[in-house]
Amino acid sequence: xxxxxxxxxxxxxxxxxxxxxxxxxxxxxxxxxxxxxxxxxxxxxxxxxxxxxxxxxxxxxxxxxxxxxxxxxxxxxxxxxxxxxxxxxxxxxxxxxxxxxxxxxxxxxxxxxxxxxxxxxxxxxxxxxxxxxxxxxxxxxxxxxxxxxxxxxxxxxxxxxxxxxxxxxxxxxxxxxxxxxxxxxxxxxxxxxxxxxxxxxxxxxxxxxxxxxxxxxxxxxxxxxxxxxxxxxxxxxxxxxxxxxxxxxxxxxxxxxxxxxxxxxxxxxxxxxxxxxxxxxxxxxxxxxxxxxxxxxxxxxxxxxxxxxxxxxxxxxxxxxxxxxxxxxxxxxxxxxxxxxxxxxxxxxxxxxxxxxxx
Amino acid sequence: xxxxxxxxxxxxxxxxxxxxxxxxxxxxxxxxxxxxxxxxxxxxxxxxxxxxxxxxxxxxxxxxxxxxxxxxxxxxxxxxxxxxxxxxxxxxxxxxxxxxxxxxxxxxxxxxxxxxxxxxxxxxxxxxxxxxxxxxxxxxxxxxxxxxxxxxxxxxxxxxxxxxxxxxxxxxxxxxxxxxxxxxxxxxxxxxxxxxxxxxxxxxxxxxxxxxxxxxxxxxxxxxxxxxxxxxxxxxxxxxxxxxxxxxxxxxxxxxxxxxxxxxxxxxxxxxxxxxxxxxxxxxxxxxxxxxxxxxxxxxxxxxxxxxxxxxxxxxxxxxxxxxxxxxxxxxxxxxxxxxxxxxxxxxxxxxxxxxxxxxxxxxxxxxxxxxxxxxxxxxxxxxxxxxxxxxxxxxxxxxxxxxxxxxxxxxxxxxxxxxxxxxxxxxxxxxxxxxxxxxxxxxxxxxxxxxxxxxxxxxxxxxxxxxxxxxxxxxxxxxxxxxxxxxxxxxxxxxxxxxxxxxxxxxxxxxxxxxxxxxxxxxxxxxxxxxxxxxxxxxxxxxxxxxxxxxxxxxxxxxxxxxxxxxxxxxxxxxxxxxxxxxxxxxxxxxxxxxxxxxxxx
Numbered sequence: 017x018x019x020x021x022x023x024x025x026x027x028x029x030x031x032x033x034x035x036x037x038x039x040x041x042x043x044x045x046x047x048x049x050x051x052x053x054x055x056x057x058x059x060x061x062x063x064x065x066x067x068x069x070x071x072x073x074x075x076x077x078x079x080x081x082x083x084x085x086x087x088x089x090x091x092x093x094x095x096x097x098x099x100x101x102x103x104x105x106x107x108x109x110x111x112x113x114x115x116x117x118x119x120x121x122x123x124x125x126x127x128x129x130x131x132x133x134x135x136x137x138x139x140x141x142x143x144x145x146x147x148x149x150x151x152x153x154x155x156x157x158x159x160x161x162x163x164x165x166x167x168x169x170x171x172x173x174x175x176x177x178x179x180x181x182x183x184x185x186x187x188x189x190x191x192x193x194x195x196x197x198x199x200x201x202x203x204x205x206x207x208x209x210x211x212x213x214x215x216x217x218x219x220x221x222x223x224x225x226x227x228x229x230x231x232x233x234x235x236x237x238x239x240x241x242x243x244x245x246x247x248x249x250x251x252x253x254x255x256x257x258x259x260x261x262x263x264x265x266x267x268x269x270x271x272x273x274x275x276x277x278x279x280x281x282x283x284x285x286x287x288x289x290x291x292x293x294x295x296x297x298x299x300x301x302x303x304x305x306x307x308x309x310x311x312x313x314x315x316x317x318x319x320x321x322x323x324x325x326x327x328x329x330x331x332x333x334x335x336x337x338x339x340x341x342x343x344x345x346x347x348x349x350x351x352x353x354x355x356x357x358x359x360x361x362x363x364x365x366x367x368x369x370x371x372x373x374x375x
Numbered sequence: 376x377x378x379x380x381x382x383x384x385x386x387x388x389x390x391x392x393x394x395x396x397x398x399x400x401x402x403x404x405x406x407x408x409x410x411x412x413x414x415x416x417x418x419x420x421x422x423x424x425x426x427x428x429x430x431x432x433x434x435x436x437x438x439x440x441x442x443x444x445x446x447x448x449x450x451x452x453x454x455x456x457x458x459x460x461x462x463x464x465x466x467x468x469x470x471x472x473x474x475x476x477x478x479x480x481x482x483x484x485x486x487x488x489x490x491x492x493x494x495x496x497x498x499x500x501x502x503x504x505x506x507x508x509x510x511x512x513x514x515x516x517x518x519x520x521x522x523x524x525x526x527x528x529x530x531x532x533x534x535x536x537x538x539x540x541x542x543x544x545x546x547x548x549x550x551x552x553x554x555x556x557x558x559x560x561x562x563x564x565x566x567x568x569x570x571x572x573x574x575x576x577x578x579x580x581x582x583x584x585x586x587x588x589x590x591x592x593x594x595x596x597x598x599x600x601x602x603x604x605x606x607x608x609x610x611x612x613x614x615x616x617x618x619x620x621x622x623x624x625x626x627x628x629x630x631x632x633x634x635x636x637x638x639x640x641x642x643x644x645x646x647x648x649x650x651x652x653x654x655x656x657x658x659x660x661x662x663x664x665x666x667x668x669x670x671x672x673x674x675x676x677x678x679x680x681x682x683x684x685x686x687x688x689x690x691x692x693x694x695x696x697x698x699x700x701x702x703x704x705x706x707x708x709x710x711x712x713x714x715x716x717x718x719x720x721x722x723x724x725x726x727x728x729x730x731x732x733x734x735x736x737x738x739x740x741x742x743x744x745x746x747x748x749x750x751x752x753x754x755x756x757x758x759x760x761x762x763x764x765x766x767x768x769x770x771x772x773x774x775x776x777x778x779x780x781x782x783x784x785x786x787x788x789x790x791x792x793x794x795x796x797x798x799x800x801x802x803x804x805x806x807x808x809x810x811x812x813x814x815x816x817x818x819x820x821x822x823x824x825x826x827x828x829x830x831x832x833x834x835x836x837x838x839x840x841x842x843x844x845x846x847x848x849x850x851x852x853x854x855x856x857x858x859x860x861x862x863x864x865x866x867x868x869x870x871x872x873x874x875x876x877x878x879x880x881x882x883x884x885x886x887x888x889x890x891x892x893x894x895x896x897x898x899x900x901x902x903x904x905x906x907x908x909x910x911x912x913x914x915x916x917x918x919x920x921x922x923x924x925x926x927x928x929x930x931x932x933x934x935x936x937x938x939x940x941x942x943x944x945x946x947x948x949x950x951x952x953x954x955x956x957x958x959x960x961x962x963x964x965x966x967x968x969x970x971x972x973x974x975x976x977x978x
Contacts, residue, residue: 075961123621304831
């Protein structure tokens with residue numbers, strides 16, 4: 017985008033010949049070395065980040081807010097661009113190549129859009145998208161975690177989608193309540209959070225043949241998953257809430273073996289594990305506080321000044337993005353804390369904001 | 376002795392149209408009597424209006440009484456908001472017994488059939504002192520009246536309507552001067568698969584069927600004593616419809632069973648009623664209708680209620696009542712718990728002059744769960760002249776927490792206290808031959824309203840936290856005109872409701888600022904045309920008042936003709952005449968234009 021601006025400012029300079037201009041342009045283009053493979057993104061939603069807003073659960077509409085780098089906000093990007101409501105309960109959004117994949121839990125569908133213009137490309141729905149939760153992709157294949165019927169513990173599955181045709185290729189049966197996923201080394205790691213129930217597994221699927229390789233017991237209700245700079249995978253477990261309340265747990269998965277990093281105290285239920293850009297320090301939310309921990313030291317320490325019980329939380333380049341859903345029946349708040357200075361920025365979100373997704 | 380009273384009251388009310396004496400009034404209307412509610416607006420819907428055709432209670436009240444209902448799609452859950460109050464702040468009574476769900480405190484107006492009742496009393500405004508917990512926006516009493524006059528009839532109503540809807544009501548009554556029996560069997564089913572206007576979506580997963588059985592048996596022992604027995608069973612089986620943006624595969628079944636035995640005793644200076652009742656409610660929610668898995672909730676309630684009215688002198692009476700409710704509730708997510716509430720009220724009715732009367736009343740209760748506050752009320756009516764009268768009242772009220780609030784697994788809060796509110800109301804009535812006009816304004820200050828709030832982002836708990844100020848205006852106008860064989864009957868109602876959450880300084884969600892209703896009836900010989908026009912103002916769907924459900928106009932037209940000496944009545948109705956696209960809950964479209972034909976046989 018910066019390059020384009022430069023060209024525009026040069027245009028009025030009539031003294032410079034067109035030939036010279038062409039030379040300058042070719043020099044500039046060759047400067048941005050990857051440009052042949054990765055053309056400059058075009059669209060209204062390039063410079064900034066999105067907030068995923070679930071919308072009211074029963075009868076609401078999921079929305080996407082776009083926050084430009086200058087701080088201006090477009091409150092309902094999808095409706096603005098496509099002139100139609102997106103659907104019920106926007107659970108998550110994932111970027112792959114030039115596309116965005118919007119997972120609509122209540123409407124049981126995935127909407128595919130261009131990630132920069134947000135123009136709709138396709139809708140993927142049918143019986144093989146049932147109570148969808150999260151999306152990840154590798155090698156032009158998308159993986160969607162689905163709860164199926166929330167009251168049935170045995171019908172949960174992962175949908176495999178061909179991203180060239182945007183059609184369902186196959187489904188992989190899985191244990192109850194698949195939630196967040198992560199891809200590493202052609203392997204798909206799936207948190208089995210438990211859906212309406214509770215579970216305690218991470219399942220590993222080989223994406224080259226889409227079969228389950230192994231299932232690891234981690235801790236009660238694994239709610240988030242991140243990968244560090246050493247390719248170790250970290251899973252934060254909330255702990256069980258129904259029946260006997262169990263404590264939260266942080267585990268590290270190294271070479272597909274589980275190591276318990278930390279067992280939280282009774283009634284301690286951590287949420288929202290998020291790793292920094294350098295992938296060596298992670299953050300999470302517990303008992304209305306924010307904690308951080310280096311991947312090499314333990315235990316974590318509380319960071320004061322960022323208090324809140326958040327509905328979503330993400331760290332990105334020394335800034336902590338916290339999402340507060342308020343009373344869940346009106347707009348929420350994104351509060352951004354700068355880890356180095358005491359500066360904060362507050363942005364009004366849509367209804368029930370749950371994730372920040374960066375371009 | 377009775378005649379003596381009649382005479383006295385006849386004199387006292389000389390010059391007024393209203394000549395029923397107080398004793399008879401209280402006998403006829405119980406706690407909904409306009410005498411002991413002198414300062415309140417009471418609207419009575421009679422048999423001829425209620426039973427013209429088969430309809431849900433919600434539709435009847437919306438058409439006839441300008442009440443606002445929030446329906447999650449046609450035939451789905453329908454809850455009321457009266458005078459800007461919440462759904463659990465309007466008391467619903469069945470022959471004087473409170474029947475709002477003990478689990479959520481509300482009545483679903485689509486699960487009650489209006490048919491078979493022969494009187495519905497709507498008393499707007501606060502009334503906890505006389506009616507108990509929750510009667511803050513108003514009180515609605517569904518009555519089966521008993522008449523000891525020789526009569527027998529059989530009434531059969533059959534209906535066919537759009538979207539594959541069928542209904543039937545069979546009603547039989549047999550009475551003598553000693554006994555009265557009434558049996559009503561009532562059922563309806565529908566595919567309810569109307570198209571969503573402007574889309575290619577159909578209202579899927581919205582089938583419903585319901586049936587209601589009712590029996591009334593009464594025996595007049597002698598002039599002073601009567602025994603009445605009422606029972607009802609209703610069964611509702613509904614799919615829970617999709618929305619504009621999300622499909623559904625859920626189903627909801629609920630049934631209610633009620634028994635009431637009452638003994639009425641009339642003396643020369645008193646009358647009393649002893650009521651023993653058993654109420655049972657149960658729901659099953661199927662997240663997936665194909666699955667056998669469901670969650671449930673149920674409750675049993677045992678009620679003993681005694682009301683005693685004593686007429687000291689011709690212009691002074693007192694009214695005392697005591698009621699005990701023992702409730703047991705349990706569910707998939709509700710702990711198995713018991714609650715007992717014992718309450719008592721006392722009211723003095725005084726007609727100081729024939730133009731001025733007033734009531735003073737108090738109520739106090741005790742419970743094993745919470746402390747019930749002492750409440751009191753004052754209401755009065757002043758007749759200025761033969762045209763004008765003024766009504767006014769001031770009342771304090773409470774609403775007790777429900778079983779869900781108290782005993783929901785993990786989240787329920789047993790420390791909850793009753794909500795409380797204060798209400799003041801002032802109204803002016805105008806009457807001129809065939810015209811009536813009324814204007815009423817009210818103000819309600821509610822405190823400690825129970826709200827479910829997120830304690831953390833994933834854990835919610837009910838707390839006494841919300842404070843709301845509600846105020847508004849209601850206007851009613853009615854005129855009847857007869858020209859030869861043509862009879863015109865027109866009434867219109869307007870309600871303006873402001874209801875402000877004090878913390879947010881915003882209007883409550885799903886409370887319309889404006890609501891208008893108009894009904895025009897035209898009768899000519901055997902023909903009758905009824906036109907109903909409704910306007911529903913926009914409602915907010917976010918507590919920040921940033922999103923709305925649009926306002927809408929809705930028109931309904933009914934055409935009736937009686938034939939064969941009024942033995943047969945044929946009715947055709949066109950609902951949503953102008954095919955307007957409307958919703959009462961966001962993203963849940965209501966039906967497009969639709970038709971029904973009703974046939975009623977009277978034997």
